[in-house]
């Protein structure tokens with residue numbers, strides 16, 4: 001039986017009186033790519049921060065690579081790769097220096113680090129740019145360098161929060177080819193995106209709205225279930241349904257949290 005890389009049972013997060021993530025059940029199988037979709041403010045980043053062990057859940061439980069979110073966040077942090085929306089590269093340092101710096105943070109030994117850097121430079125086609133300052137790279141190349149930094153310690157699970165936001169179509173395509181190659185190399189990937197062409201290539205997708213996971217499954221199966229031709233139409237349909245429901249609750253004077 002395939003073990004889950006991620007499993008959440010009624011995981012929730014409240015900020016003050018706001019339920020940013022309502023009780024969430026989610027499982028992501030090892031060696032798959034899971035696309036995490038949803039409107040701005042839907043709760044995706046909050047889920048990700050909980051999965052990375054940096055934000056304690058308000059209730060519920062979960063495991064990442066078999067480690068408990070509540071009890072083993074340090075083990076989780078060591079074993080996952082995470083690229084945030086505002087990934088931090090040292091812009092004054094070169095490509096190679098950034099990789100060496102992050103490698104040192106992960107505690108990699110010199111020889112091991114050198115070999116790993118070569119593998120990642122080859123994967124991302126950054127070999128010819130090792131002496132360039134990170135600050136001089138275009139957005140697409142910066143993203144690839146940030147991905148390399150997140151993969152230095154050979155994590156089994158890679159979590160990417162909108163990695164291709166603001167990147168040109170060619171760079172986006174190349175970035176996704178790399179993601180699919182990582183899957184072939186036995187990495188599980190959870191990735192948030194607002195680009196539906198990217199989501200279509202995922203094994204499974206989930207769609208969040210106002211803290212709820214509304215749909216979860218294979219993109220084609222979900223499109224069939226909702227009788228839509230593409231994921232953009234699905235997105236619009238789900239949001240419109242939720243807004244109508246919200247409006248009818250408001251009319252009745254119900255609370256809609």
Ligand SMILES: Nc1ncnc2c1ncn2[C@@H]1O[C@H](COP(=O)(O)OP(=O)(O)OP(=O)(O)O)[C@@H](O)[C@H]1O
Pocket residue numbers: 015020038039040041042043044045046047
């Ligand atoms: N530290 C915090 N304190 C209070 N509210 C927060 C905090 N972090 C997130 N929120 C709120 O929780 C909700 C979910 O935010 P989150 O960033 O998880 O959404 P998202 O789906 O990642 O959105 P986007 O696509 O814009 O990144 C939002 O209403 C946001 O304002």
